[in-house]
Amino acid sequence: MPELPEMENYRRLLSNKLLGRRIVGVTIHRERSINVPVESFIEQTKGQTIQRIGRRGKQIIFDLENGRVLLLHLMLGGWMYLGTQEDRPDRTFQVILDFGNISLYFIGLRLGYLHLLSQEQLEEVLSHLGPEPDSPLFTSGMFSDKLRKKRGMLKPVLVDQKVFAGIGNCYSDEICFEAHLLPMRKCQELSDDELLELYLATRLVLGQATEMGGYMENPLFLGDHLTGGYDERCKVYDRGGEPCPRCGTLITKDEITSRKTFYCRGCQH
DNA sequence: AGTGAGACCCGAACGC
């Protein structure tokens, strides 16, 4: 599901294509995807140009010239396509933003949404999120301090958006694998060395995954060969029963706090 | 505080 690397990849690619572009039409096929009446949504978005595209955790923020923002959370299975009626995928679209020669299609928004908010409302929503793993504030000291205070297992803490923003089910497993740590380890029992390994693994995995376009394979636009490039680099996620690329042991598929979890019994401890 | 269960949601994938 879309996590920090996928959303940051989207943010970068969409910034290249949409900054300064004007929304000339808005189509809402699913009213539940938005948070205000359709007429109001259209009135406040149609005619607006995209001033900036930001990201916080797993959410993308489109700044409009009227000071309002569109906050996108894809939740599970949501994705986007930027293109024409001719090259767009054969899927159902919940929302379409029309930019003239191209449109931005929002697909698979079941629990996901595109909310129109004021700056104040945006701040309130984002205030519940922990720090960004790709910010300069994300130091090994801060990382270790936070984890040492947690009594639970590693994986549930990593995917907790209030602890760090942007890590989800896939990358929490990949980070644990990279750090040679089992996801059910208790945070408080991790040594200083293990915490450092985990910190470095978090930066490495999220950084590489972002640069390689994330693991979700649907291209964002025609000729987009970047998005999804990390899929083949995922070492354990969704690879239950396959041999571990590091030691050959078959990858275990398990469940931790009702989340599907993958790890290697051979080289994660 | 951490964990687990239930609700939310519905298109796509699957099975016959």
Next chain:
DNA sequence: TGCGTTCGGGTCTCAC
């Protein structure tokens, strides 16, 4: 081909 069924999971809330 076509219809009915199953599945997926991030987030929130509540109970323990």
